[in-house]
Amino acid sequence: MSLLRFKEIPTRIAASVSLLLTFAFAIVGSPASAEPYLAVETGLKCVSCHVNPSGGGKRNVFGMTYARTQIAARTILTDDDPSPWDSEINRWLGLGGDYRGGFQSTDVTGLMDTSDWSTQKATIQLEIKALPGLLTFYGDEQLAPGNSLTRESYILVTPADGKYTIKAGQFFLPFGQRLQDDNTFVRQRSGVNFTTPDEGFELGLELPRWSAQAAFTDGTAGAGSAPGKDQTSLSASYVRPRWRVGASYNISDDPLGDRTMQAVFAGWRTGPISWLAELDFIQDDFPSGGNNEITATLIEGNWRFRKGHNFKFGYEFLEPSDIVSEDEEERYSLVWEYSPFQLFQVRSGYRVYNGVPLIPATNRDEFFLELHAYF
C-alpha cells in the first residue's frame, strides 16, 4: 500500500524534494550536449566537443578524438592512411553526420504489440569556417526519414577567442540538458529538443567555469514567424570538474496562450557513475484565464564499466496536469551502449512506461536495438 495513495503530497513539492535530495548528495549538470553525461564525466563544457557552444550537432576535432580514443573499445586505422577521420576536411571546412536506426518492439498494455525496423534519423552537418575561430557558417540537415529537413542553419560569431558567441539563424534552443533522447519527459514536454529548432539569434558567454546563453526567437518551433509570437530562452550553468549545476528560463508569448518554463539541472560523479538530473516546471496559460502546470523530472546514471561499454539507467516522473488528479506518468530506462570501434555504436535498451490506466499508450514496454554511426 502506498503512503502517497492516501497522503496526497503535492506533486510539485514531492518533485522538488526529490531533486533537492539529489542536490544534497552531490551537485549538478551540463547545459547542453547530445550526451551530457560525457561532459559530466570529463568535467568539460559542451563547447569542448561540439561546434555549437550549447551542445549537440557536429563534433569538433577534440570531440571526435575523444570519441575515438575514449568511447570506442578500439581504434581502427587503415594502412594507407593512418590519420583517422576527425570531421575536418581542411582548416575551412568541416563535415559531420549521424545515423540512427534499428529495431523497436512496443507492447502497449492490453492492446497491441508492434515491432518494426526503421531509420529514425539520418543527418549531415556542414561547418564552413570562413574566418577560423571567428566566423562560422553551420548547417544541419535531416536526410531521413522522408525528404530533407533543415534542423539548424546559422552563422556563429565567436569573438575574444570564443568568450562571446553570437548565433543567428535557425537553431535548437538552450534550455535544460541537451539530451539525445527527445522522448525524455523533460525534453518532450518542454518542447525544447532535437525536433524543434527556432529562428532568431542567441548570445552566449563562455567563461572557464560558466556557460550561458540567451536566445530570442520566433517561438514557432520551426514554422517561421507568426503575429504575436516570440520566445525568449535563457540558460546558464556553473561547471566544476566533478559537478555542475544550471538553470533555465523560457517564456513564449502566444495569442493562443503563453507558456513559461523553468528548469534546474545538475550533473555529478560518484565513483564510476556520472549522474544527470533535471526538474522542469511548465505553465501554459489559457486565453480564457487560468492555466495548467506540468512538472517533469529526470534522473539518469551512466556507468562506463569497461572501455567501449556504457550502461545507462534512468527514472523519470511526469505530472502532465495539476488540474487532473492521478494522471502521473513514470518512465524507466535501461540501456546498454556498445562502441566496438570508432564512429560506430550499438545501443540496446528496455523502457517501461507507467501511466494512466485509461490511456493504454501511457502504459507500455519498449525494447529497441539501435545502430548509431557518426562521422
Next chain:
Amino acid sequence: MTVATTSNKGMWRKSPVVMMTIFAVLATAGCGSGNGPSIQGGGILLPIFDSIQVNALTPLCTNCHVGATAPLGLRLDAANSYALLVGRASTQQPGLLRVNPGNPNASYLIQKLEGTAATGGQMPLGAPALAQADIDIIRQWITNGALRTPAPAIDPVRVTSLDPLPNSAVPMLPMTITAIFDRELNATTVDATTFLVERTGGDGTFGDGNEVSIIPVSVTVPNFNSQTAVFDMSTTSPVEDTYQITLAGTGATVMLDLGGNALDGEFSGNFPSGDGTAGGNFVAEFSVVGVQPTLQSIQDNVFTPTCAGCHTGPTSNDVNDLPSGMDLTSLSMSFMSLVGVTSLQDGNFQRVEADDPGASYLIQKLEGTATGGVQMPAGGPPLDQATIDVIRQWIFDGATM
C-alpha cells in the same frame, strides 16, 4: 518479461557482441509483431471530431503538440486543434492541407499518421503508431467533411466504462469514481444530484433505510475529457462495505449530452449501458474489502478479534500488569491506550505516535522489531504485512479516532 543476468565476467570481457545479442533476444522474448485493434488513447474512437480529439489527439499528440512551444506551432489540444488542422496548410509541406475536408489522401495529418509523409518521421513520434483501423476512422471523419460538430445526435447517451469496475472488490476505497460515456456531456447536468454514491451502512443491502450517502468533494466533467464524469471522494473515510453508484437517467434532473439527449442508463453488467431508449438510471456496485486505515476498521478487524483476548484492561502504568494493563477491547479504550501513550516496555517510544508509524511501538511489536518482549500477537501467527501496512497508514494519516 524477465531479463536474465549473468555473473560470468569472462563472457562480458570476451564477447560483447554475443552479450548484446543475448540481451536483445531476452528483451524481445514474448514480443511479437502485430497491429491489433484499437486506440491507445482509450475509449471508443468514432469518425467524429470530438471523439478523435478525446481518444487520439489529446492522449497521444499533446505529449508534444501543446502549449506555446508546440512543434511547428501546431497545438493539438482541444481548444486549438480543429482550427489549426482543418483547412490549414502544412508547414512541412505547404502544398498540402493538414486536413483537407473530403480528401483524406491529400491530408497531411493522415500521411503523418501512416508514415507516408514526404518529410519527417511518422507520428506519434517516438511512440507506437496508431493501428490502421484507428487511422481509417480518422480518414472516415475527413471523408465525411471533417466537420467540427456533427449533426446533433438523436440517440441517448450511454455509459461505456466505469472505474472501479462494476461488481469488483477493491482493497481500498478509491479516491475517485470515473464514469466514461460515448460522447461529450453537458457538464451543467453532472453534479451531486445526478452522480450519486452510497454504501449499505454495513448490512450489505440497499433500500432498507440505513444507507450512508457519500458526500463528494466535487463532481466534475474534466475539461480535457468531457466524455468523463468524475466523483471525487478523496476526503471520505474509508469503510469496508458495498458501495452503489447511481447515474441519473430518470427523474427531475438527469445527465444530458451536449445535444440534450438524456442518459440511457439501464445496466445489466455489460457496457455500453442502456436499452436503446432514453432514460433509466445506471446503477452499479463495488465492494471495499479488508481492513481499512481507520481505527474503527482496525478495531473491528484486528484489535477485537486478535488482541482484546489478552489486552483486556483495566489500564495500568505498571509494566508487570501487561498484557491486561493495556485495554484494546473497544474503540475508545484502544485510542486512549495507544495514541500518544509512552510504551511501558521501551520508554523511548510512544505506542502510537501520530504521523510517524516508524516511531510507533505498536508497529515495532507487530513487525517483530521491538527491543522488548515478543512479536505480537503473542503465541499466534504475525499479522500479514498488508494488514500492518494499513495500521501504518492509519498512523501516518494522524491516528485519529
